[in-house]
Amino acid sequence: MLLMSPVARARDGESGNGELHRARQALGELSTSYWDAARADWRNIHAWQRFVIISTLSDYEHLSNDRGFHATAMQALANRRGLDGNDDDLWVAQADLDMARLTHMPALLSDARRIFDMVAHQYWDAHCRGGVWWDHARTYKNAITNELFLATALRLYQQTHDTTYRDWASKSWAWLRDSGLINAAGLVNDGLDAHCANNGGPAYSYNQGVILDALADLPALRHDPQDMAMAARIATAAIAASRGPDDTFHEAREPMDMDAWIFRGIFVRALGHLVPALPDGPERTTLATWLMEEGNHVWATRRPSARFSATWAPGTPFVPGAQAQLTAAALFLATVQDRNGTDDTKAHTQ
Template identity: 45%
Template sequence: MAALLILPGAVPARAETPAWQARAAAAADTLDRTWGTPDGWRASENWQRFPMTDVLMDYQRRTGDPRWSGKIAAAVRNRAGRYLNDDDLWAVIASVDAWQIDHDPELLAWAAANYSRIVTDHWDDHCGGGLWWDPKHSYKNAITNELLLLASTRLYLATGQETYRDWALRTWAWFAASGMIGPDALVTDGLDSQCRNNGAPRYTYNQGMLLGGLNDLTAITGDPQFREAALRTALAATRTLVTPQGLLTEPSGALGADGPMFKGVFVFHLGHLVEAMPDGPERAELRAWLARNSDAVWALSTGGSQPVDGLWSGGSGQVGAAAQASALALFLAAGS
């Protein structure tokens, strides 16, 4: 009977594509059209290929658009140019995440073997524990140990093997006591030769990577304390690591080729945290912050017609694959 009420020639209304999805599609298209290669992208640093791959996996998950599946598969298997332990762990995480999509056993085997090598050769009792950043064992820093935390949780979620869960809890216990997290809940870059907080800038990716590992720990253990710690860092970063207009920025301009990916790492993990949070004032605050940043970056790209500047307030002229992938991560997170 209801069908009889449709007027002849009437066209059913179509739901409009959400703004975040249209923006993400435009950003992904620019990324691949401008910087794409057969096995990844012309990134300024090799390690950036792996978080960029994770961003595109997130695009596929959130939108159902499979256009980039071939590029994802090729990029995650391109393991050239890894030199440091953090390089290896970026690749481990991306490999596990890609395994969750196509279940190629090589991906999981490679990730497990390299994870085992890293913790066996580069975790020791100096500073009471922790993973060294480099094979020469000259620096214990935040990002390497945050990557270890996330690699541990992702391998546990993929395999169910308790050793990975134990390593995740061990890594977090050491990290929380290391002194790298300040009273303001922000993470400093690393430790000095006396195993003290070295006072280096609190870069955005150091905040973001921690959100990912802690969010996973609550999912694995059911203990809300980990996600609550992540929320404290997320709110501290979005309230203080910003321009006067509230746009995410780095505390130092001396970031070189690495820097344009940092903000993308932060918003990628912030988006996953927001997805997991219950409705409430903190979630509303973070969603509003993401929307404000997304609007500003979309305007900066002239409605998607231009590549995105590495500085979200504009003017740096630092465009490239990493800056574009960071914008894509932001647009996706704005849909959380």
């Protein structure tokens, strides 16, 4: 599966056909049109999305050895304005770990540990037999916060070898798996109701994505082939559920709002991490093919200066924005990671 190095692929992509070249153009437009240096932030995004962008910039730098966006990512990482809730804090921890992989700065690893420890000790309780609360007011236990909690515990264990995080990861996965959040179709619904049952909320694509990142990392903790089987089932179900009559990806609830504009970027980024970790077989081939086809479709719909839309379906309004640029870049990078094989793909765990 290792066709050529990321740098060689970047050179090859100068023709416009290489996925790294496509990602570089999408991220370049993100920087040119949406970065506000005075605020150390991108324009017209929600605070938590800042850290999703940072993590994707980190993936690009790892795969390409191009540090062109490094300073921007570090400036944005220091900006903690506007955060609200445990899910927001855990997005920060994920970005800390991604940039720590590149910089080897102990302060970033320490910050990720601080955030995780705060959430674990203050917001995990016996309500619904476990799990962490989404908000500081403790009104809702939902999928995204608990998926991020699991993913962060796994990565902290990998990077620190502190068995405390191994234990939290085991406990968190057991709860998430048995919570009822994963429905009979293999999709993750939004959260639990007042009776601690699946609330039937929309199966947003980012809820399918973050759990894929966690499941891709679970083999480092345990060696149960059922984990990869579940990951493949969720990924396949998510793609099937998102496919509209025009054969393009649709979000679980449309029209999308500013939050949802970035959900698909989170999903495809995670799928790019997962696919090379799957065993060879028809499921891996199907998922890899879908990433390639979706990437080609999105590239074909771009406007000059590599501007992309938050809506992908033919005939829909062109909705530009930082989230659209990020989502396109994440999709192109996901295809690069699959072609480069497992060693270069699991960048976020190294």
